[in-house]
Amino acid sequence: MNLAYRDIRHNLGRFLLTCVGLGLLLGVVLAMIGIYRGIVVDALTIARAPAVDLWIVEANTRGPFAEASRIPGDIREGIARIAGVSSAGSITYQTVETERRGGKLRLYVIGYEPARPGGPPKIVEGRGIARSRYEMVADRTTGLALGERIQLGRSVLTVVGLTRHQVNSGGDPAVYITLPDAQKLQFDLAPPAARVLLARGSAGASRDTVNAVVARLHPNASPDSVAETVRRWKHLSAITQAEQERILSQSLVDRARRQIGMFTTLLLIVSAVIIALIIYTMTMEKLKQIATLKLIGAPDRTIIGMIVQQALALGLIGFAIGATLIANIMGYFPRRVVLEADNILALGLVVIAVCLLSSGLGVRAALRADPATALGG
Amino acid sequence: MAVDDTSHPLIRVQGISKHFGEGETRVDALRNVSLDVHPGQVVALRGPSGSGKTTLLNVIGCILDPSSGSMELDGERVLEGGRWIRTDLRRLRLDKIGFIFQFHNLIPFLDATDNIALVLQLAGAEVGDARARAINLLDYLEVGHRRSAMPAKLSGGEAQRVAIARALANRPRIILADEPTAALDSKRAGIVMDLLRKVAVERDAAIVAVTHDEKIFDRFDHIFSLRDGALDHTGDA
Numbered sequence: 001m002n003l004a005y006r007d008i009r010h011n012l013g014r015f016l017l018t019c020v021g022l023g024l025l026l027g028v029v030l031a032m033i034g035i036y037r038g039i040v041v042d043a044l045t046i047a048r049a050p051a052v053d054l055w056i057v058e059a060n061t062r063g064p065f066a067e068a069s070r071i072p073g074d075i076r077e078g079i080a081r082i083a084g085v086s087s088a089g090s091i092t093y094q095t096v097e098t099e100r101r102g103g104k105l106r107l108y109v110i111g112y113e114p115a116r117p118g119g120p121p122k123i124v125e126g127r128g129i130a131r132s133r134y135e136m137v138a139d140r141t142t143g144l145a146l147g148e149r150i151q152l153g154r155s156v157l158t159v160v161g162l163t164r165h166q167v168n169s170g171g172d173p174a175v176y177i178t179l180p181d182a183q184k185l186q187f188d189l190a191p192p193a194a195r196v197l198l199a200r201g202s203a204g205a206s207r208d209t210v211n212a213v214v215a216r217l218h219p220n221a222s223p224d225s226v227a228e229t230v231r232r233w234k235h236l237s238a239i240t241q242a243e244q245e246r247i248l249s250q251s252l253v254d255r256a257r258r259q260i261g262m263f264t265t266l267l268l269i270v271s272a273v274i275i276a277l278i279i280y281t282m283t284m285e286k287l288k289q290i291a292t293l294k295l296i297g298a299p300d301r302t303i304i305g306m307i308v309q310q311a312l313a314l315g316l317i318g319f320a321i322g323a324t325l326i327a328n329i330m331g332y333f334p335r336r337v338v339l340e341a342d343n344i345l346a347l348g349l350v351v352i353a354v355c356l357l358s359s360g361l362g363v364r365a366a367l368r369a370d371p372a373t374a375l376g377g
Numbered sequence: 378m379a380v381d382d383t384s385h386p387l388i389r390v391q392g393i394s395k396h397f398g399e400g401e402t403r404v405d406a407l408r409n410v411s412l413d414v415h416p417g418q419v420v421a422l423r424g425p426s427g428s429g430k431t432t433l434l435n436v437i438g439c440i441l442d443p444s445s446g447s448m449e450l451d452g453e454r455v456l457e458g459g460r461w462i463r464t465d466l467r468r469l470r471l472d473k474i475g476f477i478f479q480f481h482n483l484i485p486f487l488d489a490t491d492n493i494a495l496v497l498q499l500a501g502a503e504v505g506d507a508r509a510r511a512i513n514l515l516d517y518l519e520v521g522h523r524r525s526a527m528p529a530k531l532s533g534g535e536a537q538r539v540a541i542a543r544a545l546a547n548r549p550r551i552i553l554a555d556e557p558t559a560a561l562d563s564k565r566a567g568i569v570m571d572l573l574r575k576v577a578v579e580r581d582a583a584i585v586a587v588t589h590d591e592k593i594f595d596r597f598d599h600i601f602s603l604r605d606g607a608l609d610h611t612g613d614a
Binding site: 001003006007009010011288289292293294295296297298299302370371372374375 | 431434435438440441467468470471472476478479482484485486487491494495496498499500504527543555
């Protein structure tokens with residue numbers, strides 16, 4: 001006879017309500033883990049999108065994400081000719097705010113050269129940029145629709161394709177435009193300022209400036225040795241893809257990552273305390289019944305089994321409710337929530353461990369229960 | 378009630394003492410108590426509060442260690458010189474002793490049948506056998522029609538009958554009852570006492586009940602009166 005199951009069945013409503021409460025708490029823990037992972041993944045997404053091996057940036061900077069970087073656009077041709085480089089592309093990054101349907105729309109604008117490295121990794125709807133100007137591929141989270149026209153600076157661009165999961169480390173959705181459009185947006189002065197510059201006689205300066213040049217290498221080329229070659233040009237720095245990812249995950253989002261990590265740890269501790277209290281309370285409520293069981297001769301293993309089974313049932317049902325809840329609502333979070341099987345499995349194992357440890361408190365109370373207390377009123 | 382007092386007693390308590398604390402805080406709960414209860418006897422332990430009735434019942438029920446004395450249960454020496462000879466006292470209780478409580482103490486999440494079947498299963502019975510025997514016991518105590526009822530749905534008298542059935546489940550020859558009629562009215566108290574008498578006679582069992590209920594004193598073969606931890610008076614009802 002399974003006493004744990006019988007007790008749960010007898011108090012099913014209360015038990016399920018407790019499970020739902022615990023499930024909501026574990027759902028929050030899962031959401032925090034997902035947000036934590038999402039921040040790291042988001043930070044790396046833009047850097048991984050071009051699928052390159054090397055980032056060439058301004059000397060003595062760790063650009064273009066961690067620090068500002070400006071280099072001449074014609075650097076790309078020189079980089080493409082280095083032994084080991086298979087292709088190279090110029091790229092710009094900037095954050096802009098524009099108006100859309102009476103509201104503000106914040107965008108992370110990536111300028112690239114179509115047919116060279118630096119463009120969107122995958123078009124999920126529509127097509128890639130085919131014209132040299134005034135076309136845009138936008139991330140779905142911008143809310144922009146195919147064919148929609150949007151003003152960026154003094155240009156109006158048409159959305160021709162949609163991509164997904166392309167956001168920067170701050171969570172701003174990315175849009176891809178051609179390098180000339182991006183350079184115009186980033187480096188062209190407004191007409192009054194341009195007129196002042198013209199009056200000073202310095203308006204002829206080239207605007208062919210980019211934030212970085214990205215390069216893909218031949219399969220047998222070493223990123224480190226190519227980077228070393230690039231660094232011989234004193235006005236340039238070269239960062240391998242691995243270094244770029246390290247900069248992003250350890251430097252750029254480090255504080256946010258640690259903050260959420262600490263908060264997640266605190267939530268886990270709170271969950272553990274709550275699970276322990278629930279199980280302890282459940283046991284204390286049954287102390288007279290436990291004393292009766294001991295008096296009539298039930299062995300300790302029967303009583304321990306009842307408490308541990310109920311603790312595990314509570315934890316696992318709560319966890320299943322939390323995981324189901326988060327799996328169904330994670331798409332509605334403003335920032336990406338990334339839950340991978342190993343995260344869910346790890347939290348599941350933590351919940352089982354917490355339940356087993358927590359049931360220790362209840363088991364201790366049960367084993368201390370004096371069978372004599374079953375006698376008398 | 379005619380009982381063969383020459384038979385070997387089912388309960389033999391010899392020189393049991395129990396004290397709590399030491400020095401100035403020492404309280405003597407039992408002082409050199411000896412008594413025999415024979416098969417078929419229904420005996421009462423009476424006395425004012427703090428006289429040691431429940432302490433004696435706890436010692437006989439093997440749930441309290443006495444300070445000194447010896448005890449025999451169902452022909453087995455279980456206590457000698459204040460030390461338990463048997464180490465598995467829980468198993469001893471499961472096999473040899475049935476308990477009846479003042480407020481029945483049925484497990485609230487098990488129905489009447491399973492409250493009894495649980496005790497049988499703890500003793501090693503198969504599920505089917507345990508349930509069949511539980512139903513037989515409920516029929517024997519005339520509450521078979523309530524076999525599927527949860528304890529909260531049983532009346533006081535029904536619940537106490539189920540509790541008696543549970544106490545009888547493993548066919549113990551020693552039944553210990555703590556105020557078995559205190560929660561019942563006179564009529565139901567009489568019915569419960571009749572049942573205990575029936576059990577004692579038909580199963581050749583010894584029943585020891587702690588009671589304050591003067592209405593039922595005439596239903597006992599012997600009444601042991603306790604005062605300040607010592608047997609004050611022993612006599613027939």
